[in-house]
């Protein structure tokens with residue numbers, strides 16, 4: 253980072269924020285290394301006993317140590333930070349809880365804006381297991397993590413403070429639980445799970461998705477949801493909605509077939525407003541025992557029915573796709589006083605809460621997408637640019653998820669796979685600039701094709717097939 257931003261290491265001022273644990277020790281050793289390359293290194297001690305060997309080695313190479321707990325030390329620490337060209341955060345690691353104590357909180361708040369920060373293991377001040385934070389915390393440009401990714405690196409809001417993640421394998425893989433609490437599907441993981449048609453397939457065996465979406469107020473949502481499904485490669489879309497909306501859907505996606513018929517899964521609710529015909533159709537679909545993606549205007553009906561015990565399919569057959577505001581509304585409906593702000597502050601907690609209350613899979617949309625199921629497992633996907641935050645983007649996502657569920661993919665996988673493909677398609681369409689939701693749908697086929705190339709057999713047969721790990725990641 254010093255090389256990238258300051259043209260080299262020699263003579264640069266590096267400040268280490270050093271706690272008493274292993275992360276403090278790692279920061280000290282990083283300091284020794286940087287000192288040996290000519291950087292001026294100051295270690296600010298924020299707790300009691302820091303790693304003695306690290307302190308003595310840093311001293312031996314003429315690094316400076318400041319005990320920031322005394323008044324005098326704190327003043328020196330603050331002026332070191334004001335002049336820093338790189339900060340290494342080793343205050344707390346995965347045993348940190350309850351927010352930063354003094355003087356760490358004051359020092360973190362004093363890191364000047366624009367100075368690059370490298371965090372050891374996690375940005376100090378966030379809760380390692382939940383990604384929540386109750387006070388000031390470090391905002392890192394890069395987090396270097398050892399042995400395994402800590403849950404907070406994937407869980408917002410902490411994940412947004414971690415910056416780029418650098419993983420260093422220190423050989424702990426065998427010690428880790430087989431099923432981590434939070435997982436992230438990679439491109440290869442999605443490609444390996446993608447339903448690729450066999451030579452003998454026809455459109456019905458590939459899966460038919462019934463789409464009940466759109467209204468006279470929001471005709472576009474139906475168009476975008478149908479396009480998402482068609483472009484993700486469903487066998488057929490059957491569209492059910494008001495006549496004017498049907499016309500729009502058929503204009504944009506002539507592949508769609510209007511009216512009821514046999515389907516393998518449902519996509520319900522995108523752009524739906526109170527309408528007796530659609531409400532009845534949605535109710536029937538929810539009772540059909542078929543897998544469903546439940547979005548926007550169908551969320552309330554789904555929650556009501558499932559909370560009352562009407563659960564025609566289990567959690568892996570229902571993928572609810574609220575954004576933070578909708579998730580708050582659903583929990584409120586169930587008698588819990590929850591605001592959008594509460595959900596944004598504790599997204600994992602609230603997604604799991606709804607998943608457990610109604611025994612469904614919950615995909616919570618946002619800058620990072622969380623997919624939670626009632627057993628407590630989560631996927632966290634963070635694959636697209638902020639340009640995805642555009643009207644109708646979520647309707648396309650619902651369409652992609654619907655296509656996957658119609659072809660037999662379970663709700664957890666369908667949620668994570670659609671989030672990754674939606675994110676990558678957004679990035680492809682964007683190329684760094686603004687996008688419309690329709691462009692996300694348009695970029696989906698090429699995005700899937702790129703993914704599938706990661707796991708396809710080479711034509712010549714002499715390159716080995718890419719090996720996947722046991723869990724497909």
Ligand SMILES: NC(=O)C1=CN([C@@H]2O[C@H](COP(=O)(O)OP(=O)(O)OC[C@H]3O[C@@H](n4cnc5c(N)ncnc54)[C@H](OP(=O)(O)O)[C@@H]3O)[C@@H](O)[C@H]2O)[C@@H](O)CC1
Pocket residue numbers: 469470471472473474521522523524548549575577578643644645646647
């Ligand atoms: N092309 C189409 O057909 C599209 C159709 N769509 C369809 O629309 C339906 C509604 O979905 P939605 O998520 O947009 O609405 P909804 O959950 O009620 O949240 C609204 C909340 O947002 C806020 N808010 C509003 N304005 C704000 C502002 N200027 N600045 C800041 N905040 C503002 C306001 O919150 P407040 O702070 O006022 O409490 C309000 O409560 C849904 O069926 C979807 O599929 C969409 O996909 C879009 C494309």
Ligand SMILES: Nc1ncnc2c1ncn2[C@@H]1O[C@H](COP(=O)(O)OP(=O)(O)O)[C@@H](O)[C@H]1O
Pocket residue numbers: 575616617618619620621636637638639640641642643644645646647648649674
């Ligand atoms: N800052 C962001 N970075 C990346 N993706 C985002 C960001 N904000 C929103 N998204 C994604 O954009 C989509 C927005 O969906 P949604 O809120 O339902 O909007 P709409 O109802 O207009 O379609 C979701 O897939 C969400 O995860």
